[in-house]
Amino acid sequence: MSNITILKLKDDIIVPIQAELHDRSAQKLQMDILQKIENTGAKGLLIDISGVSIVDSFMGRLLGETAKMAGLLGAETVLVGMKKEVVITLIQLGMPLRNLHTALNIEDGLERLERLKSRRGLGKRQVAL
């Protein structure tokens, strides 16, 4: 089972998923992410799924739940780099993931994360766009 790197950048956590996830490894990843947030006290979580081209309803739900859990731990979540095949699948599955913040790429995602954190009154205040 491949391990997925979880990076820490200042007070954000970045998870670049560059391989297809199976149900088991996805659950393990969720656990790892949440532990990392707990251990580091990170205020932002950025998940990059640009390497994932197969997402089913389980993965969709897992992503939504991970964001909620991270929220409980006090971290904002942004999902970036979703492929268009994945988007179409999720839409057809009826999972628009409304409560999840998204961005086009890591760069935009980090920007978005900063905005979300400043809205929450955390981290450096940024000029709102």
Place this chain on the structure above:
Amino acid sequence: MNERNGSMELAGIIKGKKEEICGQWHKRVVREAERLTDIFSERELKRIIHDFVDAVVHVMETNAPGKPEPDAVIIELLERLSKESTINNISPTDTALFVFSLKDTLFDLVQGSLSGQALNDAILAISMLVDKMGLVTFETYMRSREGVIKEQQKALTDASIPVVKVWDKVLLLPLIGMIDSSRTQLMLEALLTGIEETQSKVAILDISGIPIVDSLVARHLIMTVSAARLMGAECIITGISSRISQTMVNLGVDLTGIVTRGILADGLKLAFELSGQNLPKEGD
């Protein structure tokens, strides 16, 4: 055995009087299906008639007694004729009249040369064959019409969803015509591909070209907006006319959570803001 002889005999009669039949038939065609004479010259028409008579003789000679079926040669001749007529906007009635006038011509002929049971059998055989030929012309007509419709449909869908990059990180989709499920699928793919390629942050869906917005269309729009959002781009819907806003509210279409603007210009302004770009000032 008797019947077999009958149809052979009929074939013999037709063969023997081929020139007469061709002449008679041609006269009838000119009289009854005159529109055909507009697209075929006299020589062409005579050649077609010749080919048909030859083919009919062949069928009468070879087919099972009493059950003449149009063979491949006749079907090909008929198809060519119907296609030519369809292309030239000749109604299928004229083509059918052409075929059916063969029946009368042959009837005249056999009435003069046969009698009793043989006449009966001959008339029956001729009727059957010509009726079936008539059906083939109609079928071919329908098929070529269907082909035309399909081609037009394809042309319509192909040309229907332009994705325009109007500014850095701003895409515009002018939607025109009815938005059904298959077109939504196309629109979705075009939009997502556009976002992926240009890394645009904002997409504007301009619906001023959509005549009717009912709950189904609204659902398709909402679906598109959700998809773009999943990818990380915001969507703005513009071009909602006063009448459409009324129908939407009356129908109970729920667009909460979706950014809308009345006119495209306002949508563009908002798009610049959302994508973090300064508005180009006047005079720039």
